[in-house]
Structures are given as structure tokens and as C-alpha cells.
Amino acid sequence: xxxxxxxxxxxxxxGQSVTISCTGTSSDVGAYNFVSWYQQHPGKxxxxxxxxxxxxxxxxxxxxxxxxxxxxxxLTVSGLQAEDEADYYCSSFAGNNIFVLFGGGTKLTVL
Amino acid sequence: xxHLQESGPGLVKPSETLSLTCIVSGxxxxxxxxxxxxxxxxxGLEWIGYVYHSGTTNYNPSLKSxxxxxxxxxxxQFSLNLTSVTAADTAVYYCAxxxxxxxxxxxxxxxxxxTLVTVSS
Numbered sequence: 001x002x003x004x005x006x007x008x009x010x011x012x013x014x015g016q017s018v019t020i021s022c023t024g025t026s027s028d029v030g031a032y033n034f035v036s037w038y039q040q041h042p043g044k045x046x047x048x049x050x051x052x053x054x055x056x057x058x059x060x061x062x063x064x065x066x067x068x069x070x071x072x073x074x075l076t077v078s079g080l081q082a083e084d085e086a087d088y089y090c091s092s093f094a095g096n097n098i099f100v101l102f103g104g105g106t107k108l109t110v111l
Numbered sequence: 112x113x114h115l116q117e118s119g120p121g122l123v124k125p126s127e128t129l130s131l132t133c134i135v136s137g138x139x140x141x142x143x144x145x146x147x148x149x150x151x152x153x154x155g156l157e158w159i160g161y162v163y164h165s166g167t168t169n170y171n172p173s174l175k176s177x178x179x180x181x182x183x184x185x186x187x188q189f190s191l192n193l194t195s196v197t198a199a200d201t202a203v204y205y206c207a208x209x210x211x212x213x214x215x216x217x218x219x220x221x222x223x224x225x226t227l228v229t230v231s232s
Contacts, residue, residue, distance in 0.1 A: 046219075092217075097172065099170075099217070102148075102155055104155045
């Protein structure tokens with residue numbers, strides 16, 4: 001099973017919005033509402049930002065939102081701030097043989 | 112507040128077994144599923160597997176023939192063994208918690224800081 005597909009990079013200016021896509025298949029992203037997103041700053045552990053497609057953990061700013069359409073999930077960061085610059089990874093449940101898939105990651109640059 | 116801490120050798124020789132332990136502090140290891148995830152230097156995340164306090168496990172099919180994850184409830188810790196390692200197994204290894212109670216939500220809300228394991232002679 002291949003990893004989920006993310007663009008390697010994305011960018012935006014402070015205050016702008018940026019959307020990162022995560023494309024899977026009808027066996028993973030399209031089949032289950034178990035899509036999550038993680039933020040990772042250099043040298044740090046990943047941090048959960050979105051779970052079950054669009055839910056935010058306590059403490060995550062509401063500037064971060066998630067959605068899904070067919071086999072593609074998306075993470076939108078609104079009102080970009082300098083501290084949002086990081087790598088972002090999507091993940092999805094992929095059934096009871098593959099279990100968990102991650103995307104290849106997207107480096108978000110705040111210009 | 113629950114805290115996870117990975118421990119184990121930072122250097123393993125090719126063909127040998129990589130062994131890591133994750134100590135869970137501030138909470139019980141029972142009632143949750145626990146996982147291992149790794150990240151090769153400069154690359155993305157790869158899920159390795161899950162373990163439950165009962166001993167139930169799920170593994171990444173690509174690693175299944177070489178990996179085993181076990182749990183020691185008396186020490187509130189769980190462990191990863193990866194056999195016949197090669198340079199491709201060089202990575203930062205993270206332990207993490209699935210927040211579901213007695214089930215899996217298939218995401219991780221709590222992570223350890225990670226430990227770099229290098230495979231080299």
C-alpha cells in the first residue's frame with residue numbers, strides 16, 4: 001500500500017490562508033472518517049492538529065480546519081502566522097490489513 | 112499528565128535486533144492502545160504497529176515479518192523489537208498513544224520525544 005499523497009511544499013504570506021491536500025484511495029481516505037493531521041517543527045515530535053477529518057483537539061487554534069471530499073482530505077490554515085511554518089502530515093485508517101497510512105509530508109513556508 | 116519516554120541503544124549493528132522501550136508515566140498503560148512510529152532522517156512518518164495491554168497487536172504489513180511489540184503492565188511500559196536491521200531502519204523512533212478507551216481511533220494524541228537509532232557497523 002502506498003503512502004497518501006501530499007504536495008511537498010506550500011506557502012503563504014502572514015494573514016493569508018493555505019490549503020494542503022492529502023490524496024488517498026477509496027480503501028483509505030475515501031472509506032473512513034479516520035483522517036488526522038499532524039504538525040511537526042524541526043527536531044520535535046509531531047503534534048496532533050486535526051482528528052476524524054475535521055475535529056480539533058483542545059488547544060489547537062480554530063485557524064486550523066479539516067475537510068474531506070471523496071478520496072482527498074484537506075487541511076486549511078487561515079490567518080497564517082510565522083509559527084505555523086512547519087511540516088504537516090496527514091494520516092488515515094486503511095482497513096484491517098494495512099491499518100495506518102501516513103502522507104509524505106508538506107513543508108509549509110510562511111513568506 | 113501522561114508522559115511517554117523512549118529508551119534504548121542509539122546504535123545497532125546491521126543484522127542485529129533493534130530494541131526500544133516506552134515508559135508511560137502519569138497514567139495507566141491499560142485502557143488505551145499504544146503505538147510505535149518511525150521517521151528516517153529527512154523523510155516522512157511510518158507507522159510500525161499497535162499494542163494493547165492484553166497483548167493484542169497490529170503491525171505494518173511491510174514490517175510484519177521482522178517486528179514485535181509487547182507490553183509489560185507491571186512496569187507500565189511497552190517495547191519494540193525489530194530484527195535483522197539494515198541501514199534503512201535508521202530513524203527516529205517515536206512511541207505514542209491512541210486516545211480511544213478500549214478501542215482505536217487510529218490517530219495519536221500523545222507522543223514521546225523520539226529517539227534516534229542508527230544502524231551501522
